[in-house]
Amino acid sequence: MQNVKGTYDFFGREQALRQQVQDTLRACFELYDFTAMDTALLNELEVLASKYAGGDEILKEMYRLSDQGGRDLGLRYDLTIPFAKVVALNPGIELPFRRYEIGKVFRDGPVKKGRLREFLQCDADIAGIAGPQAEAELIQVAVQVFRTLGIPVVLKWNNRKFLGELLEAVGVPGEAQLSVMLSLDKLAKIGIDGVLAELKDKALSPEAVSAIAAMLAQQNPGFEQLTEMYGLEGKPGALEVAELEQLIAAIGLSGVCSFDPFLSRGLSFYTGTVYEIFDASGSYTSSLGSGGRYDAIIGKLSGREDIPYPTVGISFGMEAIMALLAGRPLPEAASAVLVVPLGSTLPQALLTASALREAGIRTTLASGGRKLKKILASASAKGTRYVVLIGEDEAAQDMVLLKDMQEGTEELLSVEQAVWTIEG
Template sequence: MQNIKGTYDYFGKEQALRKNIQKTLQDLFELYDFESMDTTLLNELELLTSKYAGGDEILKEMYQLSDQGNRKLGLRYDLTIPFAKVIALNPGIEFPFKRYEIGKVFRDGPVKRGRLREFLQCDVDVVGISGPEAEAELMQLATEAFRKLDIPIILKWNNRRFLGEILASIGVPAEAQLSVMLTLDKLEKININGVENELIGKGLESATIAAILALIEMDNPNFEQLCDKYNLTTQPGASEVLVLQNLIHNIGLQDTCRFDPFLSRGLSFYTGTVYEIFDASGSFPSSLGGGGRYDAIIGQLVGREDIEYPTVGLSFGMESIMTLLAERPTQENSAANVMVIPIGETLPQALIAAAELRACSIRTTLVSGKRKLKKQLATASSKNIRYVILIGESEASDDKVRLKDMAEQTEVIVPLDEAIYLITG
């Protein structure tokens, strides 16, 4: 018996780390006034394969199934499409609407470090804000989240509309631009030779391919250089980049948020700004998060492609974050604050004491009195449990407990309410 490849069970220290990361992010999301949401794991296959769904690569990795009524279904492969479905099905939602969701998604893809088949995703999305303040706030959120997690990051960002304007200026047909963008997005993985081979396979004219290669051979071009070279200053995508770039500088995020003109991300539904987050030290190669603007999905789902619902999202790469933090040395922490040990025939008194401790929000473990006391105390010490409450028959008859402070190596016999005062004080 074994787990399916790319799936894991989590418990002990590993689960404690995962829950701590989730709580850190959840607290921050609520500080930014995002509402919690849970969307369905099971969805209609037609929804998951719709025009503005995940793109060809992700659709190949989707788990497909059918129910007893032979309806075609699929397991969600991300949290974005189910979220768009919620907005489409609930026209009464007041905009702007901000939500966060932490939940499992499923992809039948290659398994590698930080990439699983059953994994946790964590998304924040804003519907109803068309201006760059939505992107800027999510960039602030990402920066603060990784600061709290003690992970230095670089957030690379671009604008797909602007990249499309560059490609149009060098002769890439409109119908081929998305495909070319997805190839450019893989530049660091497949290098310039790989890009050239993919471009040749797309049937582009040789002059257009040469112009694309000349573009990517530029030495870290900035936004202004590209506007001048391709005469794009008055184009709408260029205007969007300029406004967001100025906003990033004005809020002091220019060192963390860096413009990357070749970034487009692998999903097909992005319509404007896109961004991706990486470990600034370079020691962890996988993405730590990403997202962007996708204004067209919801209109597509309600059958109104002429209407845009301005939407921006950010997805944290939870499994990558957890893998990165799991590699760091951690200080041993105790799960329980107090261990209660009955000695002799005092189990009822021990259960009552444990209940009162828990009623005071003190995390308490109750252990059997069958093991030798020396071993029980050694267990408490190994788990960094500071306080141990012993209840023998003499303590029970006097309606008291013996409180041991494992750190100070002291003990006192006191009523339970006084023991609680000493533990919490």
């Protein structure tokens, strides 16, 4: 037997670390008043493959299947489209609506470090806020999450409207802009020459390709520089960039956030701000999280494009975060009180363990067949402080022998007294 390629089983101390990361994310989401959601893994293929969803790039990686009724279905490839579907199906939902979800998604894509075919995504989304407030809050969420995890990050951001205005200014027609954006988004991976090679295969004029080459040749062009150079003052995308840039500066996050005019993100549904999060040290090059604004999906899925559903979200990549944390020491499992039945005292041991658990004390019951000396040695090695021994004499007195492994002492107590002692 072996696992399907790109899938893994997690247990023991590694799962404990994964749970720590998820608990950090969940706590941060709830601090910002996001409510939990759990969406369906299985979806109608028509929804996942609609022109309003992720675009051709992601659809190539979608797992497709059919049920016994012959219906075409697909496994969700992200948590965004299922969220949009929920809002579209519930038009009476109160806006703004803030939700988070931590759940598995599936993509039949290449497997590498930090990228699997079955993986966990951790998303937060806000529907119903049109201005930059929602983007600013999600940026704050990201900064707080990674600060808590002890991971210095840089958040690169851009605006697709602004990038579209740039491309229009250099002669890229509207119908070709999305394709050009997807090529520009690969700049860090394939370099300027790779991007230009892709652009030459697209339906662009030689003048447009030359103008894009000149733009790419500039050394880290800033927003103000590009706006002035290409005459974009007052354009909708440029105004959105300026507004968010001012807000980022006002909340003291300019040192973490870096404007990248060529960032566009691979999914086609983004309509405005987009961002990606990276390890600031550069030791891990894949994205740790990403997201952006997608104002059109919900209205289109509901068939009511006239109803505005301004929406923005952020997604944290669990596998990428775990890959970055791989060199860190794994957490020790919390030590539990060990209850040991001696002789024929299993009923009393089960009742004692139940009383401890009802008091909120993590408790494990020793299994039979092992010598007491080995049981105590194993408990000591695991860092277990308290062992509750129940022999025939203790059971007859309705008492237990509480052994403090740290202090090397033992005391005959009632179950209630043992609970009180363990609770400290």
